[in-house]
Amino acid sequence: MNRLTPEQLAAGVQDLPSLPAVVMELLSSIEQEDIDISVLAKKVSYDQALTAKTLRLANSSTYGLQVKVTTIQQAITFLGFQTTRNLITAAAITGCFPSGRCEGFHDKAFWRHSIATAACARALARRMRFNQDIAFTAGLLHDIGRLVLVTGHPDAYAQVVAWHAQHGGDWQDAEQAVLGIDHVDAGVALADHWNFSSTMRQAIAYHHAPDIHGAGFLATIVHVANAIVHALDLAGEDNELVPRVSSVAWDAMGLNEEAYLHLFRETELQFGEMSTILMA
Structure with a gap:
């Protein structure tokens, strides 16, 4: 034993x-609304792999957008801040742990x-x-x-x-x-x-x-x-x-x-x- x-x-x-710093920030503030969205979008955009996976999720049929989003800022605009934060977190955590x-x-x-x-x-x-x-x-x-x-x-x-x-x-x-x-x-x-x-x-x-x-x-x-x-x-x-x-x-x-x-x-x-x- x-x-x-x-x-x-x-x-x-x-x-x-370690998770990306921006994701740690999102997880610790999941119930807060007073986050500078433009700063968040900029931080996420520095991580190309994270951005790409997040945008694939945002454009999936699950969220039913009528337009194709190509930036994190657009995702926030069309899906809302909480949903985009949610997708960023999912994209980061599923790729974080070694297998x-x-x-x-x-x-x-x-x-x-x-x-x-x-x-x-x-x-x-x-x-x-x-x-x-x-x-x-x-x-x-x-x-x-x-x-x-x-x-x-x-x-x-x-x-x-x-x-x-x-x-x-x-x-x-x-x-x-x-x-x-x-x-x-x-x-x-x-x-x-x-x-x-x-x-x-x-x-x-x-x-x-x-x-x-x-x-x-x-x-x-x-x-x-x-x-x-x-x-x-x-x-x-x-x-x-x-x-x-x-x-x-x-x-x-x-x-x-x-x-x-x-x-x-x-x-x-x-x-x-x-x-x-x-x-x-």
């Missing part, structure tokens, strides 16, 4: 690759699940009249703690993967059995390190436990989106199981069977295009 101490977890977080470092861990499957959860959370948020862009980002980041563990402690996490293959169950069970901590702990540590907003931090901390007092409605949305995406098997992992779903969280959505069927279809369509762009 490879029990990780809080100090080892913190050290692993410190050693993670292939942990035996048995399927990086592409991880990102497929994360992108699909983001798409589903966004669609759910629209129905709940909740901020769609914050929901998208929370869906994308909900399991980011797994990448913290995979990147910082690949040999130890390979034992988690082996334990999970032998015993089944939730990933949290496997992580706790082998490491003594789980991806929620690691995700919260990363949220602190990267100065995420308190809302985003709560969504990561409670997406498996939305019934806990103070978890917040964003955690409820992500919890349900996560379960839906597992049920749809969009990650393409072998023997994928649907996690336990809180009946309170499910009922809080207030959707009937027809609405859920529309939601499933919308998630699948948006996931297809977004994953193609973000995983290119």
Whole structure:
């Protein structure tokens, strides 16, 4: 067993690759509106790869623009600041972590699940009249703690993967059995390190436990989106199981069977295009 101490977890977080400074700024200010948009556009434009991926997302059918945007400033003009900030963050984070470092861990499957959860959370948020862009980002980041563990402690996490293959169950069970901590702990540590907003931090901390007092409605949305995406098997992992779903969280959505069927279809369509762009 490879029990990780809080100090080892913190050290692993410190050693993670750095995001572009402008993305760090966006993540720490996701609930703020008083940012100089022209300065933001200029900062992002310095990173050509980030700009290109962001603009591909902005021009995708998901956002239904009638004109083709060719600059970050145009994207902000036509999509709004929050949505563009959301796309920049997604483009940066999906390309931030190294792949292939942990035996048995399927990086592409991880990102497929994360992108699909983001798409589903966004669609759910629209129905709940909740901020769609914050929901998208929370869906994308909900399991980011797994990448913290995979990147910082690949040999130890390979034992988690082996334990999970032998015993089944939730990933949290496997992580706790082998490491003594789980991806929620690691995700919260990363949220602190990267100065995420308190809302985003709560969504990561409670997406498996939305019934806990103070978890917040964003955690409820992500919890349900996560379960839906597992049920749809969009990650393409072998023997994928649907996690336990809180009946309170499910009922809080207030959707009937027809609405859920529309939601499933919308998630699948948006996931297809977004994953193609973000995983290119």
